[in-house]
Amino acid sequence: MIHCYQLGGYNIVLDVCSGAVHAVDELAYDMIGQFEQSSETELLNAMQKKYPQVPREELQECYGQINALREDGQLFTPDVFEPMAGKLKEKSAGVIKALCLHVAHTCNLNCAYCFASQGKYNGERAVMSFEVGKQALDFLVEHSGSRHNLEVDFFGGEPLMNFQVVKDLVAYARSIEKTAGKNFRFTLTTNGMLIDDDVIDFANREMSNVVLSLDGRKEVHDRYRVDYAGNGSWERIVPKFQKLVEARGGKNYYMRGTFTHYNPDFLNDIRQMLDLGFTELSMEPVVCAPDDPAALTEEDKKIVLEQYEKLAELMLERDREGMPFTFYHYMIDLRGGPCIYKRISGCGSGTEYMAVTPWGDLYPCHQFVGDEHFKLGDIWHGLNNPEVQGQFASCNVYAKPECRDCWARLYCSGGCAANAYHATGSITGVYETGCELFRKRMECAIMLAVARSAENAEE
Amino acid sequence: MKHIVTLKTRNLCESAAKGGCGECQTSCQSACKTSCGIANQKCENTNSVKENK
Numbered sequence: 245m246i247h248c249y250q251l252g253g254y255n256i257v258l259d260v261c262s263g264a265v266h267a268v269d270e271l272a273y274d275m276i277g278q279f280e281q282s283s284e285t286e287l288l289n290a291m292q293k294k295y296p297q298v299p300r301e302e303l304q305e306c307y308g309q310i311n312a313l314r315e316d317g318q319l320f321t322p323d324v325f326e327p328m329a330g331k332l333k334e335k336s337a338g339v340i341k342a343l344c345l346h347v348a349h350t351c352n353l354n355c356a357y358c359f360a361s362q363g364k365y366n367g368e369r370a371v372m373s374f375e376v377g378k379q380a381l382d383f384l385v386e387h388s389g390s391r392h393n394l395e396v397d398f399f400g401g402e403p404l405m406n407f408q409v410v411k412d413l414v415a416y417a418r419s420i421e422k423t424a425g426k427n428f429r430f431t432l433t434t435n436g437m438l439i440d441d442d443v444i445d446f447a448n449r450e451m452s453n454v455v456l457s458l459d460g461r462k463e464v465h466d467r468y469r470v471d472y473a474g475n476g477s478w479e480r481i482v483p484k485f486q487k488l489v490e491a492r493g494g495k496n497y498y499m500r501g502t503f504t505h506y507n508p509d510f511l512n513d514i515r516q517m518l519d520l521g522f523t524e525l526s527m528e529p530v531v532c533a534p535d536d537p538a539a540l541t542e543e544d545k546k547i548v549l550e551q552y553e554k555l556a557e558l559m560l561e562r563d564r565e566g567m568p569f570t571f572y573h574y575m576i577d578l579r580g581g582p583c584i585y586k587r588i589s590g591c592g593s594g595t596e597y598m599a600v601t602p603w604g605d606l607y608p609c610h611q612f613v614g615d616e617h618f619k620l621g622d623i624w625h626g627l628n629n630p631e632v633q634g635q636f637a638s639c640n641v642y643a644k645p646e647c648r649d650c651w652a653r654l655y656c657s658g659g660c661a662a663n664a665y666h667a668t669g670s671i672t673g674v675y676e677t678g679c680e681l682f683r684k685r686m687e688c689a690i691m692l693a694v695a696r697s698a699e700n701a702e703e
Numbered sequence: 704m705k706h707i708v709t710l711k712t713r714n715l716c717e718s719a720a721k722g723g724c725g726e727c728q729t730s731c732q733s734a735c736k737t738s739c740g741i742a743n744q745k746c747e748n749t750n751s752v753k754e755n756k
Contacts, residue, residue: 583722
């Protein structure tokens, strides 16, 4: 399967199954599009008609270049990966390597669009005790098999409302990681309200990554991200984020925003983040019920798709000005990205990745917390829901009929199970709006790679 | 005349030989939390680095 598209002045051809990316001229673009449907003579005659000024030898040369790539396994590569689907999960059955620790099911902000219902996940307010967190870390080490790198997210609600436990858990993990032969990588996701010098010092020392929630423009951010008195949080958190990022000295962080029906023109929010001095950015479409006022409409979607293209243009402009920035969804490592096993396995939710509630229950991921049907077990007694575990273990890109004909399937590996479930009632369903946005992001990300490669070659 | 410029990419078919170590980051852990994409993940298998050389 190939995917051909034109963007940013480039003609781009992706060979889906080999992962090859080709930037081609107009003649090759047309020829590749018809290559499989026509004989050589038919194709050359058709091209001769369309490009009368091009000598026949030139057409033949172009045909030869396409054919050489096909023979070399870089064009029209057949999909032979289906038998490998599920192998990675089989190989690592029972291995858990990442936990999302819900250290606080409570929040000091009251954001109406929060998928976690203001941190409570449709349940009671609660914070995780050190004992529960310690048991979760022990559970992780015990179930991590030969995995060296273990990932732990401090998540909520607002995790800094339980900061002492976060600090104690990190200290505990550090005290056991050497003996256990593990390397803990911690992430903290915070709304910023409780950031102070102590938090900054701790986060910059211990967190591999910090995710800072900022929606961009003040009026956009303050529409949803308000305290319980209804006051916006932008003025209070921005200086704290700036201080934290400056002190971070280049270590990983993301400014993570959500865009909704009220700001489909999210590029303006990206620009605001840049103006504030932030360069590692992520903006996500809101996840909510279709009848929620925040939900993106079909009209919004058109704007969002256009914004993604403009964002790619802005990134190239900023590259040229020597002021580059990162957009999470446009990061793509074409040379050293994930192997095919990873690409067809899905995200790992419910198998190698689980969420832990403040009282120690296990769920397939943070987005399933609060839905009893998906409870997998707990950190004391282990997993005891083989039916749901089985569903997640067999969930891969080939388990989703709609993905079979999609060119982006090896970039998304079947998409988010939670989004699929909420949109269709099944984790092997497909959240079509999410897919549409994802495909546009991938087209932009690959165009950026092509443009950067071309611009580097010119230098 | 060169009609096609091919970017250097990891060959996915070849990655089947040495891939599947499971050391790479779990998708969605680092930033998005509400979607899934594996394209921005880094391979952490030291064997696969050799595969590309």
